[in-house]
Amino acid sequence: MTKALSDPVPLPLARDTPFDPPSELRLWRGEGPLRPMIFGDGHVGWLATRHSTVRTVLADPRFSTRIEVMHPPIGQRLSQQTLTKLPGFFLREDPPVHTRFRRLLTGQFTVRRMRDLEPRIEKIASDRLDAMEKAGSPADLVEMFALPIPSLVICELLGVPYADHHRFQKDSATLLNLDSSVEQVREALSDLMGYLRELVAAKRRDPGDDLISGLVATGQLDDEEITGASVLLLVAGHETTANMLALGTYALLDNPEQLAALRRDPSLVDSAVEELLRYLTIVHIGPVRTATEDVELEGRVIKAGQAVTLSISAANRDPERFEAPDDLDITRQATGHLAFGHGIHQCLGQQLARIEMRIGYPALLRRFPGLRLAIPPQEVEMRSNMAIYGVHRLPVAW
């Protein structure tokens, strides 16, 4: 059932296979670079599916990310009526507000700073593997390994007590669940804000050498701003890498020849990480930007106020950019993928995420040479209803 190219379409989420984006996206990408799209709140905007278009828009300062002009690609819940503005939530700010926060934080996330964390992350990974081994086969990889590692790391970095992880993991799962009601989202957000607000106040009284204390010490942000930035870092910092670790392992188990290649030659891990980022593109909805003036693009006019969904999932499978894009090939040069976004909002935590994966996958494979799925593949529950794609659980045996 093909629709006329001018009919606004909703963003598809349902997939035929666990690792490939919805098949409509591939079809539409072949038909044209832009297509009218109907957003979750009824707004008619655009959907971009090609690598070059997506990259162009993400780098164009005429497009805004501010919550005030934003339309949610799916569902109602993130529209401006339902979500009040959070000071410090700089993913939803344009320059110069964005620049101010990003500048204060980038010094904390440099390549070198992240490499200094390597021994700590290795220790955390090996402790988790010990616990998993002790618990015995089979085990849920998400619960035992994929979620705790990034969670422990971001907690240490921010100075958030890991003992409270049930509380913020529950809130952040609610925030990322597309089926959560507006009420549930509000409640989760206010709980998380309340929790971090107290923590920021405590650090003001009694600073440590963690990132939140560091932000307090700059004297350039007030407590509400630091609280908002911490919410962003805490949520963005654990669910994302957690899903890459679990879904990436599943993808390797599903591609035994790739898994064997990585086991044979561990020096492939860097390119394997980039390729898994590209192939899986767990940020499967958006990002979204809104034109602040009329913009001519690919022979169309995006009117001021119109939103564009930039499908990085589709862009990362664009045959114009990647040869045999639907193959997982850990030896390919996947850099230039858009899994971390592009432009001034490109992921702040990307170097941390890379290191967590570069340590995580090989540690897991070394520990369990016989690692395999403990359930039939069709029973693995995929996170199609979450803002971050992945698996809800991954029972594995060894």
Add this chain to the structure above:
Amino acid sequence: MRINADTDRCIGAGMCVLTAPDVFDQSEDDGTVLVLEPEPPEARRAAVRRAVQVCPSGALSLS
């Protein structure tokens, strides 16, 4: 080849450091780009071109 880096545009994503580690570094203070070799030798130019291409903020240019 000469590398021009606009630290006002740089967002400190570190892609340049990953792509051409001998040529780029990041400042300890604000994470913005530091060019270690503004006039890179032939052997490093291909990596530098790739770094300019992947830089998400358009902070790097060649002249």
